[in-house]
């Protein structure tokens with residue numbers, strides 16, 4: 531399968547949703563709610579999920595979607611619902627041809643709520659299932675850090691297409707990461723990149739804002755000649771991965787540069803294009819299960835760019851079980867040639883706990 535139609539729809543859907551998230555990014559009031567687990571969700575998360583699922587359902591009506599958000603809180607909150615509808619209804623791609631590919635606008639408020647709720651698939655190992663994170667790194671989005679609009683297609687439990695829209699990352703693949711890459715970011719000129727990959731066909735990047743159907747350029751992980759000079763990325767939020775364990779691993783590898791902290795799957799995109807080298811996400815809690823939508827796109831993009839992605843025990847991430855990566859613990863992503871070296875140290879540090 532070439533998955534060319536799936537790729538095109540996914541890229542355009544992510545591009546259109548990013549237009550919406552960028553509007554919200556520049557609004558002071560982002561309509562933030564606190565979910566049951568105390569994590570934030572904004573009008574941008576809901577609006578982006580609605581736009582993307584509507585486009586998937588118009589093009590591939592039989593496909594399922596595992597989406598992060600659901601609309602129950604909006605059905606009781608008319609003000610918030612109407613605010614999101616205003617955004618969703620007002621967001622189009624400037625390229626009419628491309629907008630047509632997506633199936634045009636959503637018809638009504640009801641249809642918007644239904645689209646959001648159509649992200650309720652249980653996931654699994656059978657059939658075509660999309661994994662959607664409308665805003666990954668919501669805390670970063672609110673803080674003015676990095677965030678990503680993430681969409682991946684899984685077929686029989688394997689990721690076949692992965693797309694990441696990163697409005698606040700530099701367009702330039704060669705721009706190296708530094709301590710400022712994850713903080714005080716904007717989507718000003720020169721920013722906004724769309725990463726894509728199709729299984730067996732490599733990974734690409736292109737500016738997020740160019741008219742609809744432009745082609746991307748190939749991206750590759752950087753060759754790490756001397757691991758002590760590697761740049762490693764980790765979450766900003768200390769509650770999402772263990773900064774302490776990650777520091778211990780970097781120290782054992784004699785990595786001298788401080789970690790680059792950034793929110794969202796922008797970390798996967800950044801190492802895939804060689805702006806950084808290693809992404810470590812070691813669990814803080816023994817019970818938390820990583821969500822498939824936080825990793826599906828990034829996993830494929832990094833592997834197609836010449837990287838290896840496993841959990842902290844060396845197992846490939848298993849997207850076939852349901853909405854979570856219940857068979858995995860943590861994430862270790864690195865160029866193929868050095869992954870085993872990094873993993874060995876990860877195991878050593880974790881075994882001493």
Ligand SMILES: Nc1ncnc2c1ncn2[C@@H]1O[C@H](COP(=O)(O)O)[C@@H](OP(=O)(O)O)[C@H]1O
Pocket residue numbers: 569598663665666667668669670764765766767769770771792793794795814815818820821824
């Ligand atoms: N205790 C925890 N451990 C690991 N990840 C967590 C977590 N609590 C929340 N997350 C996830 O971390 C994601 C952000 O990742 P990062 O730290 O790399 O920016 C969040 O995505 P959302 O922002 O989409 O909710 C959320 O799903």
Ligand SMILES: [Mg+2]
Pocket residue numbers: 569570571598668
């Ligand atoms: Mg969330």
Ligand SMILES: [Mg+2]
Pocket residue numbers: 663665666667823824
């Ligand atoms: Mg997320």
Ligand SMILES: [Mg+2]
Pocket residue numbers: 575598663664665666667668
């Ligand atoms: Mg999210």
